[in-house]
Amino acid sequence: MRAIDWARPWYAPWRARGEVVAHAVANGVPLHEALDAAGPAPVRFVPQQALPPATPYERFVFEMRQCPVRPGLHDFFNGLVWLAMPQAKSALNRVQAAEIARAGIAARRGPVRDAVTVFDENGALLQAPPALWQALRERAWHRLFVQLRPLWREAQLLVFGHALLEQLAAPRKGLTAHVWCAAQPLEPGADADAWLASQCRAEVLAGKPFTPLPVLGVPGWWPQNENFSFYDDSHVFRPRKTPEPTTTTTSAGPART
Template identity: 60%
Template sequence: MAAGVGAIDWNAPWLAPWRDAGQPLAQRVAGGEAVHQALQAAPQAAVYFVPQTELPAGTAYEQFIFDTRRVPTRDNLHDFFNGLAWLHFPQAKQRLNALQAQAIAADGVQSVRGPLRDALTVFDENGALLQAPPALWDALRARDWRRLFVDLRPLWREARLTLFGHALLEKLVSPRKPMVAHVHSAPAAIDSVAELDAWLAQAVQPQAWAAKPFAPLPVLGVPGWWPANEAPGFYDDAQVFRPARPPEGAGDNMGTHIAR
């Protein structure tokens, strides 16, 4: 784990909202503390972080958190970033957890998640919130990548992308061009992570979220986030910047865009 947290580049632009709390905790882990111990030392902790061994065999992870307010935590980067998400978005994480627990109580743990649990998991692992002018959102929803990132590039100075998903944060420790977030729109007027957290906790409504109201966004295409995207032709890679599907194609398999 010391090597893992040591590989985190806290100067990466996507980690700006996470740096003040995350970097000191990473230093504690690098010094030999278990991940759950370092997280529990954070003054803003709204849940208890405990070793993974406290999760009883046969008990659903989300149900255990809901029942006990304890988050089983392994000594790896995935759970380190999950803990940081709990520290930064406590209200939203509790809302996602409560909806997961309600679905588990109603339907049990099945081999295939239902639409709502699937959407909640996708966002929890790989989500982000984008505050942006309408023109950027129109281009993103149309997957008009050249318009989004080239023609409208100056508009990105008025936009803010805040990552939420802990799996995405983990993957971005070793950035690769194909990494894509599942993005939800947030009001432009919100100007702090705490306000985003409170808004998101209210915005997660089961019926709407079961339809996965997310847009896929290759995060390293965001202006200022990756030096390579200044080069001509960066956005011509159709394996990453995929065109919109024809209208007759039913649905959008967002799962194909999960960061790998």
């Protein structure tokens, strides 16, 4: 927990409850108990040992309404997202469980389970003026971050994926979110949670309605991007190679067994 710098902008939405849980853990409380005490949540947090061998994690969470927790930042942030966005997390878990019931566990997850995993681990919600969203969809990085930079004052970005929140404890330039265009203000809570949950349907997720965004490029999120040469790194800010597929939706690490 000491690795977390709560002053970072990406942690601001998670700070209030996160500091409470982190303080409890620092004082010897097991992480699953600290998360439970910070509830309520639609699942009960339990030790990792509660997950029976060879049982799919997502199916166990869905059927038992229990979320196995390991020590460390990964499950710490997963717990925080469960606490703050319970409807969305439940919807994603419900889709995963339905796909497992339909197709079982195979070497490849299939498009729906793959999309759920991508967003659950590395997703973010972006509410932004249309011009910013269009530039992002086009991977027009200079226009997005330099020419339209003043518009970012009207934008909100909420990192949802717990793996990305974990990785941002040690920020590096290449960290990339898969963003969904949001139709609600982005404070973790009822409105954003309900909207995201309503979008988490198999037919929507199968189309992977996400767009990659290198998060340290967001104005105000990283001091180095004040120098616009920051965006010249084509290994991070990559041009789009193929046309963006047409979609009618309002949009924006591996699964554990």
